[in-house]
Amino acid sequence: MPVNLVATPAADLYPVPGVRWGITEAGIRKANRKDLAVLLLDEGASVGAVFTQNRFCAAPVQICREHLAKNAGQSLGIRAMLINTGNANAGTGEDGLSRAKSSCIALARELNLSPEQILPFSTGVIMEPLPHDRIAAGLPAALADAKENNWANAAEAIMTTDTVAKAFSSRITLGGVPVTITGISKGAGMIRPNMATMLGFMATDACVAPALMSQLARELAEGSFNRVTVDGDTSTNDSFVVVASNQAKHAPVTSLDSADGKALRAAMLEIARKLAQAIVRDGEGATKFITIQVEGGKTGVECRKVAYAIAHSPLVKTAFFASDPNLGRILAAVGYAGIDDLDQTKIDLYLDDVLVAKNGGRHVDYVEADGQRVMKQSEITVRVVLGRGEASDTVWTCDLSYDYVKINADYRS
Template sequence: MAVNLSVPDPKDLHPVAGVKLGIAMAGVRKANRRDLTVVTLDEGSQVAGVFTRNRFCAAPVQLCRQHLGTNVGPRAILINTGNANAGTGEDGLVRAFSTCVALARHLEISPEQVLPFSTGVIMETLPNDRIEAGLPAALADLKADNWAAAAEAIMTTDTLPKAVSRRVEVGGKTVTITGISKGAGMIRPNMATMLGFVATDAVIAPALMQSLVREAADSSFNRISIDGDTSTNDSFLLIATSQAGHDPVTRLDTADGSALRDALIDVSQRLAQAIVRDGEGATKFITVRVDGGKSEAECRQVAYAIAHSPLVKTAFFASDPNLGRILAAVGYAGIDDLDQTGIDLFLDDVHVATEGGRHPGYREEDGQRVMKQSEITVRVDLNRGSMSTTVWTCDLSVDYVKINADYRS
């Protein structure tokens, strides 16, 4: 059951000029479920992406990187769920490319203009014949307002679809940003299996696209952890169709550039947080904030150590204020010169630890009161500098084990 997350209202998801989405039932893994999504992009659209750092990356990730590296502009995105096409060797690459060829023929574009994505079970042969047979139905379903259906069609173990939309003023014009994501397990930073797609009609200078998608990912999808596993298929795309009608954004240190960047990061963060809220078996949404570091990097080390810890996460599931587990995670985070007597630990407004030990005013019933909440903030002050960072995680429940034990059945 997702933590304070609801199904997005299709009326709240604004169409993005230049983008259409179509959904079909291809029977990739199970019959009678929407598992195939085609996204078409008008000519002149730009796409930039970041991908998993798992060295055992999936065939579609490899192909997508190659296709983005060509000089032809992407015109279509092809997404299947139910089969990750990872751990499938050369055969997986051949099958993934064949789906690109098939869609390209329908759209009269080149195969390199198709970006493929897969999510689902690893090390199983991609049923590319089923995907190719499902393309006509997906193309017949193409609509600009199909974001909600697409968010549902890319789900695997997700319990709810994830979609966010907002509008912002840029250059005197209204710019639309709409995105979808999927993910509930096998999630951790380094491209936290997850997929994310954010589209905007903003006019963005080509030189800014890669830095924008990287910054958006580093501020959102690379700050979440559910179980500490980095997937083989993680991918995040930023699409800009250039149809909003304003002058191109060529710098981010201007009012227009800052407004656009902030809006893109906001949409990405809300999508990333939705993944954590829908974490497999999650009952708590936990914000981990680390202040007072010498660098942002060491703050991240501490935050991730807490967010990844099974002992910390199971304590939150049990609402058990066994908070020494958090201090232990801070201690093994890898900061060799960390002075434990300088650490302050807070649960929401409760001051738990100071000067290397229990705060004199801390009472266990106060800690338990916070631990019983569905949303909790853990704050650690290292008191050794001025830098800070925030990551988001969830608890680890009995249902997480059950979901993953039954995943292939």
């Protein structure tokens, strides 16, 4: 069961003018499930994206990078995206590239576009041939379904081992004009993004200068999806895409440091963080949602090193699952995080409001019953104070349960 997470009702997901989703069942891996989605963009939309840092990246990631580069500065631009679940088209070599390109060609023909105006995305099982014939056969039905208020179905159509569809919306005002932001994501396992999440799509009707879109995507990912981990594995298919349809009638945002730029970025970051945290809350087998806050570092980089060392430790994660305050495991993770000149006598450790360790040793007033009280909660904050400087950073993770092993042992069944 996900940790304090329910799907957002479809009525609470705002349509974004100039952006339409079409969904169908193409039988890509299993019958009778939504597994193919098309995202259609009106002319004039701008796109920015970030992708996995995994060097063994999937065929669709390679093609997306190629198509975005070809469209940089061009008047035609990206006009559609094609997303399938059930098959990652990763580890498939030249044949995988050919099948992904074939899918782009099929959609381009349906829309009278150039294949380079299509971005393909895949998620699912690795090292299996992409059934591009089923994708092509499913396109007419997906296109016939295309509409602006289809975000909830789209969130469901991109799921793999997720148990809850992940989607959020908000509205703000820029220059006196209402602006909509809506986003979806998927992911539950193989989650330690080095850019984004396994798949994420966010759109706004705000007017944003095309030159800003890549920067906006990077900054949103860095503040959200790059701060979550379920199991420490970086996917071959991680992709996060940001779309501005440019249909709101306000003065264009030409700098993210302007008043409107800051307001838009803050509102979009709030949605991105909700999407990223939803992935952790729905982590495979998760029973606890854990915030790891590291303070007092010399740099943000070393704070993240410590936070991820804690978040990735199987011993720490299993202790949280068992509600066992075996908190020396956290201190051990801090110690091996890779800070060579770390002074353990300056480190404080908190579990929520409970001071566990002071100056590197067990606090005189700490009793295990207090630690166990916190460990039994479904949401827990671990706070580490390094005593080295003013920097801080935060990572979100979950526990590691029996069900995580079961889910991944049976993944291809």
